[in-house]
Amino acid sequence: MFCEPLSGKRTVEAHEHRTMTDWALQIKHLLDVDYPTAQKVILVCDHLNTHKPAALDKTFPPQEARRMSKPPGNRSYAQTGFLAQYSRN
Numbered sequence: 571m572f573c574e575p576l577s578g579k580r581t582v583e584a585h586e587h588r589t590m591t592d593w594a595l596q597i598k599h600l601l602d603v604d605y606p607t608a609q610k611v612i613l614v615c616d617h618l619n620t621h622k623p624a625a626l627d628k629t630f631p632p633q634e635a636r637r638m639s640k641p642p643g644n645r646s647y648a649q650t651g652f653l654a655q656y657s658r659n
Contacts, residue, residue, distance in 0.1 A: 572600060588618065590625035597626065601638055 572581040581604070585592050597613075605611055615621040626635040 572596070572604075588620055590620045590622070591629045593620045594625040594629035597638060598630070598634075 571583075574580070581600075583596065601608070601611060623639050626638050629635070630638070
């Protein structure tokens with residue numbers, strides 16, 4: 571699920587399994603379809619073992635993975651932050 575609280579936008583897609591490839595494909599869709607003109611997309615993720623930048627490297631060719639994860643010279647990229655493991659909020 572992707573949620574943008576300030577705009578009220580929420581996107582949900584269910585899969586039989588939660589794999590790194592599924593997550594990477596969703597990130598690609600988020601960057602290329604949902605926010606194609608964004609200069610920066612900040613992701614806040616839980617600690618699920620598939621929510622890692624390595625998923626992009628595993629799923630896509632090196633240039634594509636780098637385009638989605640590194641800022642210099644790119645129009646859009648994903649910056650990933652993680653929720654505190656024992657957060658009360």
